[in-house]
């Protein structure tokens with residue numbers, strides 16, 4: 001696994017706000033976008049030079065909807081990254097994108113400036129579900145977007161789905177899975193719906209207009225996904241992520257393996273191996289800080305050795321390979337079996353973890369109760 005750094009760039013513009021979204025994003029306005037890109041270029045240029053973080057092998061544009069920017073704007077941002085950092089020739093360069101908003105010409109433009117991976121926010125292939133969560137695309141547009149990206153030469157495509165939508169039934173979920181696997185993308189991410197307190201979707205549930213689904217249905221959906229993905233040859237390499245062998249998200253793996261990553265833009269969060277930091281979520285505050293030559297960082301948390309070793313356990317437990325206990329002891333001087341003897345016995349007896357060749361692995365049952373497992377090591 002690479003220990004080179006990644007770069008995350010946040011683009012906070014969307015065509016409209018989906019009814020469950022809690023990301024830092026707002027409506028696209030061309031003047032605001034121009035100002036934002038200029039600020040992003042400044043923030044990249046001012047990044048401190050830290051040897052450990054100069055070599056970069058992944059760049060990830062997230063949001064928001066990064067493809068609201070023009071190809072020229074995205075090219076300028078990529079160029080700034082290349083100027084500032086030592087970006088590997090074979091770096092993974094990803095953008096998130098929304099189906100129904102991109103032409104073949106735009107996909108070709110993305111390829112021509114260096115993007116080699118695209119991650120589509122499909123969320124569902126059921127038009128009624130898409131309408132309920134106020135996505136701007138329909139199922140046909142989702143399928144078409146994947147085909148257009150292929151036509152433009154993308155050989156590494158990911159799609160995101162959401163499980164556990166209100167009113168969702170196991171049968172509609174299974175149809176979603178069939179549609180997803182029929183597209184034969186290299187990567188699939190599936191997130192369980194989580195609603196923040198002001199989400200319009202939550203208000204509709206509270207008013208009784210929509211019915212939240214039962215937890216046991218969500219668990220059945222997760223197991224259906226795990227089994228179908230395996231049947232279609234995908235590796236379940238992280239709790240919420242599946243990939244064809246060799247197509248694991250290099251960028252996202254950095255989050256789970258303790259590798260460093262730079263972060264630029266509104267709400268972007270970075271890590272240098274010692275400190276985690278995050279920028280303000282407010283675009284106007286962000287612009288003001290950067291334009292005045294000040295840092296947009298709102299929070300910094302320095303990790304001590306104990307934080308790092310406990311993080312290493314619960315982040316790596318997310319991964320198929322789990323925690324290599326010998327490597328953990330060498331790196332942190334902590335004998336996991338001795339330190340967490342009581343917790344390990346309890347989790348093993350509950351069937352939530354397994355020990356395989358001196359590796360601590362989360363079990364099939366543990367995957368649906370992952371937060372309970374992680375809590376034991378916090």
Ligand code: SF4
Pocket residue numbers: 013014015016017018021022023025063064065098121
């Ligand atoms: S497209 Fe993504 S970032 Fe934009 S509003 Fe919808 S969920 Fe949020």
